[in-house]
Amino acid sequence: xxxxxxxxxxxxxxxxxxxxxxxxxxxxxxxxxxxxxxxxxxxxxxxxxxxxxxxxxxxxxxxxxxxxxxxxxxxxxxxxxxxxxxxxxxxxxxxxxxxxxxxxxxxxxxxxxxxxxxxxxxxxxxxxxxxxxxxxxxxxxxxxxxxxxxxxxxxxxxxxxxxxxxxxxxxxxxxxxxxxxxxxxxxxxxxxxxxxxxxxxxxxxxxxxxxxxxxxxxxxxxxxxxxxxxxxxxxxxxxxxxxxxxxxxxxxxxxxxxxxxxxxxxxxxxxxxxxxxxxxxxxxxxxxxxxxxxxxxxxxxxxxxxxxxxxxxx
Amino acid sequence: xxxxxxxxxxxxxxxxxxxxxxxxxxxxxxxxxxxxxxxxxxxxxxxxxxxxxxxxxxxxxxxxxxxxxxxxxxxxxxxxxxxxxxxxxxxxxxxxxxxxxxxxxxxxxxxxxxxxxxxxxxxxxxxxxxxxxxxxxxxxxxxxxxxxxxxxxxxxxxxxxxxxxxxxxxxxxxxxxxxxxxxxxxxxxxxxxxxxxxxxxxxxxxxxxxxxxxxxxxxxxxxxxxxxxxxxxxxxxxxxxxxxxxxxxxxxxxxxxxxxxxxxxxxxxxxxxxxxxxxxxxxxxxxxxxxxxxxxxxxxxxxxxxxxxxxxxxxxxxxxxxxxxxxxxxxxxxxxxxxxxxxxxxxxxxxxxxxxxxxxxxxxxxxxxxxxxxxxxxxxxxxxxxxxxxxxxxxxxxxxxxxxxxxxxxxxxxxxxxxxxxxxxxxxxxxxxxxxxxxxxxxxxxxxxxxxxxxxxxxxxxxxxx
Numbered sequence: 001x002x003x004x005x006x007x008x009x010x011x012x013x014x015x016x017x018x019x020x021x022x023x024x025x026x027x028x029x030x031x032x033x034x035x036x037x038x039x040x041x042x043x044x045x046x047x048x049x050x051x052x053x054x055x056x057x058x059x060x061x062x063x064x065x066x067x068x069x070x071x072x073x074x075x076x077x078x079x080x081x082x083x084x085x086x087x088x089x090x091x092x093x094x095x096x097x098x099x100x101x102x103x104x105x106x107x108x109x110x111x112x113x114x115x116x117x118x119x120x121x122x123x124x125x126x127x128x129x130x131x132x133x134x135x136x137x138x139x140x141x142x143x144x145x146x147x148x149x150x151x152x153x154x155x156x157x158x159x160x161x162x163x164x165x166x167x168x169x170x171x172x173x174x175x176x177x178x179x180x181x182x183x184x185x186x187x188x189x190x191x192x193x194x195x196x197x198x199x200x201x202x203x204x205x206x207x208x209x210x211x212x213x214x215x216x217x218x219x220x221x222x223x224x225x226x227x228x229x230x231x232x233x234x235x236x237x238x239x240x241x242x243x244x245x246x247x248x249x250x251x252x253x254x255x256x257x258x259x260x261x262x263x264x265x266x267x268x269x270x271x272x273x274x275x276x277x278x279x280x281x282x283x284x285x286x287x288x289x290x291x292x293x294x295x296x297x298x299x300x301x302x303x304x305x306x307x308x309x310x311x312x313x314x
Numbered sequence: 315x316x317x318x319x320x321x322x323x324x325x326x327x328x329x330x331x332x333x334x335x336x337x338x339x340x341x342x343x344x345x346x347x348x349x350x351x352x353x354x355x356x357x358x359x360x361x362x363x364x365x366x367x368x369x370x371x372x373x374x375x376x377x378x379x380x381x382x383x384x385x386x387x388x389x390x391x392x393x394x395x396x397x398x399x400x401x402x403x404x405x406x407x408x409x410x411x412x413x414x415x416x417x418x419x420x421x422x423x424x425x426x427x428x429x430x431x432x433x434x435x436x437x438x439x440x441x442x443x444x445x446x447x448x449x450x451x452x453x454x455x456x457x458x459x460x461x462x463x464x465x466x467x468x469x470x471x472x473x474x475x476x477x478x479x480x481x482x483x484x485x486x487x488x489x490x491x492x493x494x495x496x497x498x499x500x501x502x503x504x505x506x507x508x509x510x511x512x513x514x515x516x517x518x519x520x521x522x523x524x525x526x527x528x529x530x531x532x533x534x535x536x537x538x539x540x541x542x543x544x545x546x547x548x549x550x551x552x553x554x555x556x557x558x559x560x561x562x563x564x565x566x567x568x569x570x571x572x573x574x575x576x577x578x579x580x581x582x583x584x585x586x587x588x589x590x591x592x593x594x595x596x597x598x599x600x601x602x603x604x605x606x607x608x609x610x611x612x613x614x615x616x617x618x619x620x621x622x623x624x625x626x627x628x629x630x631x632x633x634x635x636x637x638x639x640x641x642x643x644x645x646x647x648x649x650x651x652x653x654x655x656x657x658x659x660x661x662x663x664x665x666x667x668x669x670x671x672x673x674x675x676x677x678x679x680x681x682x683x684x685x686x687x688x689x690x691x692x693x694x695x696x697x698x699x700x701x702x703x704x705x706x707x708x709x710x711x712x713x714x715x716x717x718x719x720x721x722x723x724x725x726x727x728x729x730x731x732x733x734x735x736x737x738x739x740x741x742x743x744x745x746x747x748x749x750x751x752x753x754x755x756x757x758x759x760x761x762x763x764x765x766x767x768x769x770x771x772x773x774x775x776x777x778x779x780x
Contacts, residue, residue, distance in 0.1 A: 264509055
């Protein structure tokens, strides 16, 4: 009986080892599973973006806005190919460089050829992804990037010494937070409102941000950078500020005032020069009026003769 | 012995009778051109500043738009005062003072620290200046012309259109280079040019009221003051039915007229046109406006159709096109409707002024202009805020454009109730057969002395005799 006892003990040990091995294996496999799904959410979410290219040599560019790290499936659908081959080969490129091992054979499916691939997009993975087909010149490019701030002012914002100015940035999506920097030659200096409440005020309102710079001096001129912080990468834009003194607009202003004074003087002088002729004529009218009235009133006066004489003289 | 002062009185029996219809008159038209450019053209192009004010003072667009409202309201409310001052001192000094005040308002505005400062400077001061400039200049042009009055008015008013065309990009440039403070300072300097315009207005005769000073020494101070105010402000017009009808019509026109200029840019941006597309729409409207003014002035002087009839035609079309603006969804469609709207708006303006002497007679035109602007200011004060409220309430500008159009149509209907509207020939201004005796007042007694075509043959009440 010791033989059976020994073999049963061995058997128990063996099964225990098996169980332990199974457990270890399971744990290992579990770890592997979480690694391969690699998605922050509980369910693996894959966004699919499609683009359809018809015929040959059509170039399509699709812009995709990425806010957080995620999985994206890019799909290229080719239709209306001449000759309708049974299969074509296609591969993916990122920023012009072919992605290794991305070449696939695509079979014809109802007059369509679909090439798709899932990409994991992190900060360094943003860029231009294209699907390229060897037999075809058609190209579909997906541009993956954070939201870009358009409508930048190319002209600098202008203000005066001692005045205040408001610099604004806006975006279509709400970032986690906004940050402002001032560019000093090649480096960025973070603008800290709590450290400098007398000079700066920042108002963030979702998709908009406003930086108010108070008590301006000449040194405040320069480039201001607004940064919209997203999970994946910040989106930056800049505004140029120029501070000048009040003497700048004063010069053309004085020129205009001088011009007005000169004009008015000229006009009034010119009229005065033409006036003496009018004065002469009106005086003579007055004079004849006066003589007429005198003769009428003192018709039987002794001055009749003098009046008549005066009249004759004229 | 005769006193020398009486000579001018007996010599120039009617100062307004010498209407040269040319010669120096065209210089005065040029003065009106520059004046209307620097008053209304300037007001229309202030939109550029409002964007800056909203951002700088952190106020709503509605609060900022009150600046123009106050300025326009002051220009109209103070018009009777301008007319009265003109009756006493003559047009020239009043216009020069007005030019100075308008410039001063903008210069002070450049130092503004709050929106209230802007209300006081750009609103009140400049508004008062504009009043002192505009009414006397218009009246002077009317005095200088009889046969070609409408054409002279049309030509003079083209200044508004050309200015709003040229000023918008100019102001944009000034704001970009000098910021709004520097730009306002330069606008003040620009407004000073109206002083030179005032200097150009050579008086045609002595001011109306000066002549009467000799006759008043016998009466006591109180009634003297009252009658002075009465004649300075031309208050007899308030009992003139034609004038009152016209004033009500103009009030309705005013309520609807300015709304598109305030809202057209915003409306274009609202339906997603770019900044430059929106500005182009305004420019196109401006050009059509200019052409409309000259065309209408010239056409009206041809005499084929009576002036009130032409006014009704243009205002009817204007109301129609205004209501069509929100219906234009595409860019070419909006351009076409805006063009038509601009043309009709331009066509209406010289007629709206030139018809005044036909209704009240040239002697009272100054006071009439002053009073009518005072009365129409109610329309202006109501119109823009109402349309702004409608926009906030409904979210689009459709309701406000339709309201503006209906105001204009309402004014057109009131115009049709003018006395002598339905007759084919124009009546003689102050027509004898229809004037009732209550119209005869102190004013007419004074008129009798100055103009041969004064009507009242009854013995004037009050003590004034020529």
